[in-house]
Amino acid sequence: MEKGDKPADKRGAILDAALRLIAERGFHNTPVSMIADVSGVSAGIIYHYFDSKDELILELYRTVKLDMLQSMTDGYSNDLSYRGRFDLLWVNAIRHVISHPDAAAFLEQFESSSYMEPTLPEDCVAEIDLVMGFFADGVAAGVLKDLPTPVLLSLSIGVAASLVKQHLAETLVLDDDLSAAAADACWDAIST
Amino acid sequence: MEKGDKPADKRGAILDAALRLIAERGFHNTPVSMIADVSGVSAGIIYHYFDSKDELILELYRTVKLDMLQSMTDGYSNDLSYRGRFDLLWVNAIRHVISHPDAAAFLEQFESSSYMEPTLPEDCVAEIDLVMGFFADGVAAGVLKDLPTPVLLSLSIGVAASLVKQHLAETLVLDDDLSAAAADACWDAIST
Amino acid sequence: MEKGDKPADKRGAILDAALRLIAERGFHNTPVSMIADVSGVSAGIIYHYFDSKDELILELYRTVKLDMLQSMTDGYSNDLSYRGRFDLLWVNAIRHVISHPDAAAFLEQFESSSYMEPTLPEDCVAEIDLVMGFFADGVAAGVLKDLPTPVLLSLSIGVAASLVKQHLAETLVLDDDLSAAAADACWDAIST
Amino acid sequence: MEKGDKPADKRGAILDAALRLIAERGFHNTPVSMIADVSGVSAGIIYHYFDSKDELILELYRTVKLDMLQSMTDGYSNDLSYRGRFDLLWVNAIRHVISHPDAAAFLEQFESSSYMEPTLPEDCVAEIDLVMGFFADGVAAGVLKDLPTPVLLSLSIGVAASLVKQHLAETLVLDDDLSAAAADACWDAIST
DNA sequence: AATGAATGAGCCTTCATTCAT
DNA sequence: TATGAATGAAGGCTCATTCAT
Incomplete structure (x- = not known):
């Protein structure tokens, strides 16, 4: 196989x-x-x-999560400015989720449920590190506020997730302009 | 007995x-x-x-949601500055959720599931209006960025929710200092 | 009471x-x-x-059955000819049932179910005797065919019941003319 | 196994x-x-x-009803005289029911209950037509009384059903002689 | 006599999982 | 590998009956 x-x-x-x-x-x-x-x-x-229905769902989570993280970090490079890297992550994330609404709905449901295993899938380590590294480096460079990484994540990627969720629920129309404006606002939140 | x-x-x-x-x-x-x-x-x-298990859960949702909104808007007054009102909502929300973790977990789960009826409980109208009004007034007054209310909500209350969630999952320790720092960051996100 | x-x-x-x-x-x-x-x-x-739901239903049966038998034998007299007595029973039965469709539906259901106790209500003895007597006397007098009383009952009252049932189910319109014609046919069945 | x-x-x-x-x-x-x-x-x-308990019962009804009708019309032929055809239906019906008391009890109960769907099972159309045809033809030929078919049915098959019911309830012993005598009486009822 | 909240056994149905083929 | 009939443990819900008031 x-x-x-x-x-x-x-x-x-x-x-x-x-x-x-x-x-x-x-x-x-x-x-x-x-x-x-x-x-x-x-x-x-x-x-x-x-092995079981639960194992199937867990495996599905790993697959979908990895896919999401790979899309999000696609094209990422330290050659870009911090703002450039942020924008890349932001745009990638939003594009991926909007074009994979089932994946988004599944992740949302999974991560809000008791199926959630606190640890992230192992295959994602590289992508995770890359994203975490962005925030750590940004803080170290004085470009980002000195806040714990999870907080910076909530202030940026978390917001993106929330906006897409509303877009999919059709309580908000998230076009490119609005997405860019929201990215600006998030940058205000996390940058020094 | x-x-x-x-x-x-x-x-x-x-x-x-x-x-x-x-x-x-x-x-x-x-x-x-x-x-x-x-x-x-x-x-x-x-x-x-x-009437049924579903009706019980729906009723529970109404109760818990109303409780949450009432706590969050407790003490709210237009006499306060915009920043003051924002801080009040922020602090109230975080305090309530941290002291009612079951309610928070339930709401999170409910609102991510298909139980979710798109409309909010009727008893909450006053509280909802108040919160929405804060954002609408702030935009009109030029104090807040000219973004749709749902976006402003995601950038502020949404972030608070995300932080508390991490606090409850014990992946973050959200003390008063960190909460205040996060509130500052959110204010940067939404204010002009 | x-x-x-x-x-x-x-x-x-x-x-x-x-x-x-x-x-x-x-x-x-x-x-x-x-x-x-x-x-x-x-x-x-x-x-x-x-005492119980079953007892309530049994009691209801006694009441309804007695009512039915009393209506059916109302005006019965040995002064009438055999044919006259038969017509009286026939017409009484049909009239009563048509004007008490609930009673008919209940009796039908009860007597086809396992609630049915084989014995008839005690209060009905007089009426029962009267009806049974009609057939026994008719046989003895050579007016009716020499068949067991239950058979004669099926050939007459049983047919009336069946016709009314169809009338109530609206699969047949049982007016006075048709009722009379059916009575004639039944008389052909039971008379010598 | x-x-x-x-x-x-x-x-x-x-x-x-x-x-x-x-x-x-x-x-x-x-x-x-x-x-x-x-x-x-x-x-x-x-x-x-x-699909459900109800569907099981409905399916059972179709099966049992079809079986009953097939037995009843077994050997039926227009080559027989009207009386011959009547006797065949009568004898077949009584034999089948007496040898299938469970089927009889079930049908009785089913057809007196609200499970009853007013339409007959589709597979029975041929048999039904045959029986209905017997009465219609007999009336047209002047052999049977000019009464609606349902009435003729009540006066014949209906009586047979009633007799068997009593037989099964052991309130009557329905042997071949008595069955034949009852058939004679019914013939008197329906024939001109 | 009267109420209606409370009980608890039992019913229909679903579904994850197994297993003979 | 693959099938799908078969199992059996729950689960949601109903309802006859009881009992404190």
Whole structure:
């Protein structure tokens, strides 16, 4: 498996179906049998690829989270100014989430639920480090306020997440202009 | 029986137990029978006070949300400066949530789930108006940035919520100093 | 009680409500609490008048059955010819049932169910005897066919019941003419 | 397992058990779990074969009704005289019901209850037409009285049903002689 | 007599998981 | 690998009945 052969990518099909269904219906309104139906496999085989429904969801989280972090850090480089790096993270994050609303809904739900394991997926270490590094370096360079990294995160990426959430709930229209204005405001929040 | 205790406020006991259990275990891991056990009543009587489990949860939401909004707006007055009003809302919100972690966990979970009815409880109108009014007035007065109210909310109250969430998850220690520093940062974000 | 005083005829009100509700909804779709609501009493008091729901239904059966038999034999006299007596029973039965559709529906349901106790209510003995006597006398007199009384009953009253049932189900319009024609046919069936 | 037995016809076993239990105990005294126990399956699997308890009962009705009608019309032919055809229907009906008392009890209960859907099962159309045709043709030929078909049905098949019901209740012994005598009486009722 | 809150057993149904094929 | 019938443990909810008042 994992070879790339299309015919047998059942595992991927299962994860896709699970993402779509859970995003729309929630964990507990998404029976394993429904994931099986939608992904075109039998219920039994799901237990060949995943140990349990919970394990399937956890694995889905890892996949989706990694994807998100990779998109967000795409093109990141220390050659950019701090503001430039911030803007890149901001724009990437917003674009990715807006174009992957199921992923956003799933992450939101997952991270607000008791499924949440406090630790982040291991594969994401590089991307995480990069983002954390941005804030640490910015503080050290005196460009960013001297606040704990989690606070700076809440003041920037957290806000972006909140705005996209409202966009997806259609209680706010987040176009490029508004996104840029919000980025400015966040920069005011975190920069010295 | 139980003379000294509250005079058989079963309804209240049920809501209390539900809040505690759901905050810890989630809606779907909290059977009605468990709520009954913890609140010391029979399972059947719950359906005397509430039409269904969902209705119980919705009612709990209304109660908890109203409580939260009332705490947050306690002492609010247009006599205060904009910054003063902002600080009051900020401090009230953070204090209330930190001292009511179950309520916070419940609200977070509820508002990220499909239980969420898009409309806010009717009893909260006054408090909501007050908060919204703060932002609208501030923009009109040129004190706050000319951004849509939801964006200003995300940049301020949203950040507070995020910080408290991390505090409760014990990934951040949110003492008064840090809270004040974060409030400063948010003020930078929203003020002109 | 039983004095005739209107104010306190709760027992009657309960039976009335039970008849109406059970006729429309069936035994098992008619909770005791609903009978209480409709009859304007509390659920608890029903157990003062009746030992149990089953006993209430049994009592209702006795009442309704007696009423039916009394109507059917009203005006009966051995002075009439056999055919005259038959017509009287026929017309009485059909009239009563058509004007008491709830009673009919209830009896039908009761007598087809496992609630049915094989013995008839004791208060009806006189009326029963009268009807049975009609058939026995008719056979003895050579006017009616020499068949067991239950068979003669099925061939006459049983048919009337069946016709009224269809009338109430609106699958047949049973006017006086058709009723008379059917009575003629039944008379052909039972007479020598 | 259970090698010799029928090859795991669970669906049939469920219907059989349901028929037996419901005939004896009524719909509402027959929990799904009891049907499962008696038919030797788990409760859950019943919902694999039927959408709900109600659907199971409806399906049972269709099966039993079709079986009944097929037995009743077995050997029917327009080559027979009207009286011959009547006797065939009569004898078939009585034999079938007497040898299938559970089916009779179930049908009686079902058709007197609010489960009854006014329309007959679709699969029975041919048999129904045949029986209705008998009466219509007989009237047209001047052999039967000019009464609406439902009335003629009540006067004949309805009586047969009533007699068998009494037989099963052991309030009447319906042997072949008595059955024949009753058929004669019914013929008197419907023929010109 | 009367109320109606309270109980608790039992019912229908769902669904994660297993297993024979 | 793959299927899908089968299991069985819960879960939400109803309702006959009781009991403190």
